[in-house]
Amino acid sequence: MNLSEVKSSEIKNLDILAKQVVEGFITGIHKSPFHGFSVEFSEHKLYNKGESTRHIDWKLFAKTEKLYTKKYEEETNLRCHIIIDNSASMHYPVVKKQTLNSLNKVGFSAVAAASLMEILKRQRDAVGLSIYSDSYEYYAPEKGSDRHRKMLLHQLEQLMVSESKASTETYKYLHEIAEKIHRRSLIFVFTDMFQPNKENDSLFEALKHLKFNKHEVVLFHTYDGETEFNFNFDNSPKKFVDVETGEEINIYAENVQEKYKELISVYFKELKNKCLQYKIDYIPVDIHKGYNEILTSYLISRKKSK
Secondary structure (H helix, E strand, C coil): CCHHHCCHHHHHCHHHHHHHHHHHHHHHHCCCCCHHHHHHHCCEEECCCCCCCCCECHHHHHHHCCCEEECCHHHCCCEEEEEEECCHHHHCCCCCCCECCECCHHHHHHHHHHHHHHHHHHCCCEEEEEEECCCEEEEEEEECCHHHHHHHHHHHHHHHCCCCCCCCCHHHHHHHHHHHCCCCCEEEEEECCCCCCCCHHHHHHHHHHHCCCCCEEEEEEEECHHHHHCCCCCCCEEEEECCCCCCEEEEEHHHHHHHHHHHHHHHHHHHHHHHHHCCCEEEEEECCCCCHHHHHHHHHHHHHHC
16 A cells, blocks of 8 residues: 555554554565565564474464464563654644644654554564653653553654644753663654754763663654755745744745755754764654655664664
């Protein structure tokens, strides 16, 4: 099923949507340079002679004529914590109803997180979730149970229909989260890197704190490529309002587009170089370009974490 064919009403069921995103990714991965990772997605493993036959999946044998054994909870070998920025800027662009083809940054992050959780479930890996803005809004430690995962999915669904006027205090809450995660984990951070009141040095010090316990950290710099990077607006006079500081400016977009793109490109490059310095995986994520890059990053990071 093509994801573009998913009905807009189905966006409310993140469990179903996440399965469709992951299945589409798995189908494509067999044709990609990462096809060697494809076994990572199986909830089964090939049966080896001498092993107990107790956990052989006979129904799968009837379909494939190959012997596979089922994986179980005790095989969990990875802990993952997903962190989502829920400040006002993450609710850009304004959309009346979130559908798969019309998401704001926080909605995209929620779908991406649910898709990562679907893969983690298939791997019997434990997952935790933190959501913050100008307060620490939600925290759940890493667990691998189905009940726990459904609780996190419900929280992500609520996030998609929420509103926020809060400013960003990423640096503050990353320090708090770092104090909560003691065992070595794979950490994914979804944020647009908007810091109105602090220099980026404060944010990177907090990310460095996450690395303290030898965690693998992946920063998904989430942005709207059409307007926040390419600055594509029609050339009528417009008032641009900073949703977190309230600052306003009246301009013709075309008059500043070239200079804006030059400056934003430099900013992205600086972020990438800073992440390299701290050994953090930096992934710029355009919300209009799907989830494959996010899921591929998981595969690569999982290999590093083993």
